[in-house]
Amino acid sequence: MHSLVRRYIKTAIAFLIAGLLIGGWMIVRRELSQRPPSPYEVSAHTHTLFVGFVMMMILGVALWLFPRPDKNDTHYRPALVEAAYWLLTVGTAARTIGELLRPTLAAAFVRWLIVLSGFAQIAGLLLFFSTMWSRIRGLGSSAREARGERF
Numbered sequence: 001m002h003s004l005v006r007r008y009i010k011t012a013i014a015f016l017i018a019g020l021l022i023g024g025w026m027i028v029r030r031e032l033s034q035r036p037p038s039p040y041e042v043s044a045h046t047h048t049l050f051v052g053f054v055m056m057m058i059l060g061v062a063l064w065l066f067p068r069p070d071k072n073d074t075h076y077r078p079a080l081v082e083a084a085y086w087l088l089t090v091g092t093a094a095r096t097i098g099e100l101l102r103p104t105l106a107a108a109f110v111r112w113l114i115v116l117s118g119f120a121q122i123a124g125l126l127l128f129f130s131t132m133w134s135r136i137r138g139l140g141s142s143a144r145e146a147r148g149e150r151f
């Protein structure tokens with residue numbers, strides 16, 4: 001498991017912890033202070049968990065397990081996978097902060113922060129899969145499939 005894979009997976013775990021803490025904070029406030037969470041707080045919770053934890057874990061495991069790039073592959077570039085990591089990490093963290101601030105602070109910079117960080121998440125996910133596209137390829141299993149074996 002190389003360093004970028006470990007970074008994806010450990011960052012995913014950090015987002016899991018952040019998402020759970022937001023959930024714990026929302027449930028205490030809802031039940032003990034009769035203050036239901038705003039849609040922004042629920043969005044911070046769910047996107048920290050689903051993009052920050054679930055998606056980053058999937059990307060990290062894909063980076064680890066997908067077949068290595070072919071020797072002649074000029075499409076795959078590790079620097080782009082690293083750029084996707086930063087877009088997704090900074091985008092998810094900034095969006096979480098922006099959405100937690102948003103119920104009390106509707107200033108234009110907070111709204112722009114949420115929009116731009118959301119777009120960073122989109123860009124990160126698209127960049128990851130477009131870069132990884134050529135690593136979605138058959139190795140031994142495609143030869144066995146060609147010989148008639150079915151999985």
Ligand code: HEM
Nearest residue numbers: 019020022023024025026027030036037042045046049050
């Ligand atoms: C991996 C774990 C979790 C996932 C995937 C998850 C997912 C979700 C989702 C999808 C929603 C939106 C539900 C909706 O609006 O219909 C939600 C809301 C919420 N979650 Fe979580 N959650 C997790 C863990 C937790 C934990 C551990 C807590 C608290 C102990 C928690 C507390 C809440 C609260 C308070 C809401 C807002 C419900 C409301 O609208 O009043 N979540 N969660």
